[in-house]
Amino acid sequence: MRILLAAAPHRDTFGYSMPPPGLLRLGGELERAGIEVLLEDLAHDLAAGLLPEGDALGDASAERLIARGEVDVVGLSVMGATLPIALCIAKRIKTVRPEVAVWIGGPGTTGVDRALIERFAFVDAVVRGEGEVTVLEMCHAVANGAPLAGIAGVTWRDVHGAVQREVDREPIADLAVLPDYAWHLLPTIATYKRVTGSADGLVPVDSGRGCVYDCSFCTIGRFWSRRSRTLPARRLAEEVMHLLSMPGAKHAYLCHDIFGANRGQAIAFCDEMIARGSPVPFEVRARADHLDLELLQRMRQAGGYRVLVGVESADVRVRERNQKGMRRGTDMLALVDDCATAGITPILSLILGLPGEDEAALEATLDFCAQAALRAGVNLSLHLVNPQPGCGLGEEFGARARAVEGIPPDMALGAGETGPEREMIAAHPDLFTTFTLLPDDTDHLHDLRAIATELPEVLMRHPRTFALLRERDHGGHSGALETYRAWKADGRSFAVFARARRSPLIDDMVAWEQALVRTGASKSSDSGGSHEAGADDAGSAAGVIAPVTVRADVIEVAHDLPAVASGLRRSDRVARAQRTTWLAVLPARSGSPLSAVTTLRISRDVAELLRAIDGTRTQDELESEQPGIGRVLETLERSGLVHLGRARAHDTTERMKAGTTT
Numbered sequence: 001m002r003i004l005l006a007a008a009p010h011r012d013t014f015g016y017s018m019p020p021p022g023l024l025r026l027g028g029e030l031e032r033a034g035i036e037v038l039l040e041d042l043a044h045d046l047a048a049g050l051l052p053e054g055d056a057l058g059d060a061s062a063e064r065l066i067a068r069g070e071v072d073v074v075g076l077s078v079m080g081a082t083l084p085i086a087l088c089i090a091k092r093i094k095t096v097r098p099e100v101a102v103w104i105g106g107p108g109t110t111g112v113d114r115a116l117i118e119r120f121a122f123v124d125a126v127v128r129g130e131g132e133v134t135v136l137e138m139c140h141a142v143a144n145g146a147p148l149a150g151i152a153g154v155t156w157r158d159v160h161g162a163v164q165r166e167v168d169r170e171p172i173a174d175l176a177v178l179p180d181y182a183w184h185l186l187p188t189i190a191t192y193k194r195v196t197g198s199a200d201g202l203v204p205v206d207s208g209r210g211c212v213y214d215c216s217f218c219t220i221g222r223f224w225s226r227r228s229r230t231l232p233a234r235r236l237a238e239e240v241m242h243l244l245s246m247p248g249a250k251h252a253y254l255c256h257d258i259f260g261a262n263r264g265q266a267i268a269f270c271d272e273m274i275a276r277g278s279p280v281p282f283e284v285r286a287r288a289d290h291l292d293l294e295l296l297q298r299m300r301q302a303g304g305y306r307v308l309v310g311v312e313s314a315d316v317r318v319r320e321r322n323q324k325g326m327r328r329g330t331d332m333l334a335l336v337d338d339c340a341t342a343g344i345t346p347i348l349s350l351i352l353g354l355p356g357e358d359e360a361a362l363e364a365t366l367d368f369c370a371q372a373a374l375r376a377g378v379n380l381s382l383h384l385v386n387p388q389p390g391c392g393l394g395e396e397f398g399a400r401a402r403a404v405e406g407i408p409p410d411m412a413l414g415a416g417e418t419g420p421e422r423e424m425i426a427a428h429p430d431l432f433t434t435f436t437l438l439p440d441d442t443d444h445l446h447d448l449r450a451i452a453t454e455l456p457e458v459l460m461r462h463p464r465t466f467a468l469l470r471e472r473d474h475g476g477h478s479g480a481l482e483t484y485r486a487w488k489a490d491g492r493s494f495a496v497f498a499r500a501r502r503s504p505l506i507d508d509m510v511a512w513e514q515a516l517v518r519t520g521a522s523k524s525s526d527s528g529g530s531h532e533a534g535a536d537d538a539g540s541a542a543g544v545i546a547p548v549t550v551r552a553d554v555i556e557v558a559h560d561l562p563a564v565a566s567g568l569r570r571s572d573r574v575a576r577a578q579r580t581t582w583l584a585v586l587p588a589r590s591g592s593p594l595s596a597v598t599t600l601r602i603s604r605d606v607a608e609l610l611r612a613i614d615g616t617r618t619q620d621e622l623e624s625e626q627p628g629i630g631r632v633l634e635t636l637e638r639s640g641l642v643h644l645g646r647a648r649a650h651d652t653t654e655r656m657k658a659g660t661t662t
Contacts, residue, residue, distance in 0.1 A: 072143075
């Protein structure tokens with residue numbers, strides 16, 4: 001028995017930069033049972049240039065799978081966005097190798113399994129839900145020449161062409177029985193990261209499965225039969241720790257959508273990682289009502305640095321209309337504050353245009369985004385909903401949903417773009433509503449799309465300036481939506497729009513926030529870390545003395561901007577009299593993304609000294625020009641404001657004796 005499992009291709013960067021954990025786990029299960037398994041990640045192949053991006057993608061993908069050699073089964077794993085291309089691939093495989101069984105599985109089959117068998121003769125079976133037990137039983141049936149009758153979790157076509165839908169399979173109760181990943185069947189993590197040019201080293205970990213909720217816009221709960229299970233804490237910690245042995249792996253991405261729903265497991269996992277020294281940074285996905293300061297702080301101790309939180313809407317009525325099931329009284333701004341206190345970056349995900357959202361609800365959502373951006377270094381992610389088959393919105397609006405020119409579907413970025421896919425979508429629109437939007441006025445949809453695309457960047461780059469504009473233009477009573485629309489009507493960049501107010505305070509705030517953005521953008525290429533961890537040693541060995549360099553962006557402003565920012569966060573108008581202040585914006589030494597950039601108030605003398613350092617002179621040379629400046633520079637280095645380069649020759653021996661390095 002020989003089976004080839006493949007992930008369908010797409011161009012979504014986040015997806016193809018990581019291997020598919022579900023197939024890796026399934027491959028491990030089949031190998032454990034003695035079945036020969038091949039894996040192919042067609043998304044990675046596309047990114048690596050091994051497949052064409054044009055209309056030949058489907059046929060080329062099929063040929064690539066066929067080239068893997070003789071197999072009994074090809075299993076294609078799909079999301080809603082990749083179902084069309086998977087069907088194109090399946091059709092080609094069946095044409096060339098009619099004797100090969102073609103199975104399809106994954107969340108993209110939710111709610112359409114019967115239709116897939118009825119309409120596409122080249123699909124032999126659909127696997128519903130998790131596949132470890134189901135696919136194993138199916139493989140045994142094929143090996144024995146038996147039909148798939150009686151195998152729970154399968155929808156298939158019998159010899160008479162009739163569709164047979166077996167009973168649902170109960171989810172695996174104890175995830176401790178899951179096999180190890182078959183990492184050896186796919187390219188290395190280092191290879192994945194070289195393809196994307198990504199330095200994050202993010203690796204997915206199958207940390208839990210399922211969701212007990214039934215949000216109207218999501219298929220996950222139904223795909224997993226409204227059950228949620230987590231990997232045992234010790235096992236999860238071991239799988240995360242395994243990344244340390246994998247070249248290119250740096251961070252873990254815990255894939256379970258509701259981290260913290262099983263609070264005991266979440267705490268136990270954090271404790272396991274803390275006991276191991278918290279050597280692997282990780283990020284999670286969670287609901288707002290499953291998080292609190294205690295858990296967030298434990299996560300941070302364990303190495304957690306980021307959490308994606310599904311907020312969806314700041315309006316309670318909209319959330320309830322769409323079955324979000326969020327506990328009433330959940331204070332999402334307080335959660336943002338807790339994340340800031342813990343040192344965890346929140347990614348706040350919101351959906352615009354949900355059923356029940358009127359102008360007031362939209363304003364509440366955007367006001368929440370503006371307030372959250374003021375409170376902490378949040379990431380804002382705004383979307384328009386795509387009513388996928390198999391979810392509540394798909395059932396309610398699928399027949400009336402439609403694609404809108406100029407608005408790419410968020411749930412299908414990088415997919416459905418080839419001619420054969422478009423033909424497939426046009427011929428079976430009810431199966432592919434992932435590529436559509438909810439029925440609404442076209443102008444309104446374009447307005448929402450513009451907000452979702454443009455406003456988050458403004459709020460993340462200029463949250464304080466945005467707040468000051470709201471105060472100035474409408475006495476503090478305008479909403480974020482009104483300020484956004486005023487900016488769009490102006491037609492200029494946000495910074496130019498803000499400075500047109502001719503307010504010294506706003507001008508100062510724009511200058512500060514632009515310095516923060518510049519420093520944050522350069523942090524990844526900043527050489528401060530390498531100076532302290534080896535670069536200087538190499539220079540010393542070669543006898544090279546590095547010049548003194550400034551690590552800060554120094555600005556002079558007429559207001560105490562940190563105090564103003566603090567007042568804006570508290571919705572409190574602090575005294576804003578003009579007061580000349582020198583600020584140094586520099587990369588923070590903390591590992592927390594929330595404090596990737598920091599601001600220090602400095603004196604005029606320090607500001608002038610920093611501006612005088614041109615990066616061409618060493619510490620000894622500067623001291624020869626201005627005796628006594630060496631000690632000042634060493635103080636500034638301890639504050640992170642400058643880098644002194646290699647230790648001065650007469651200091652090296654003493655520092656080595658003291659056990660310190662430069």
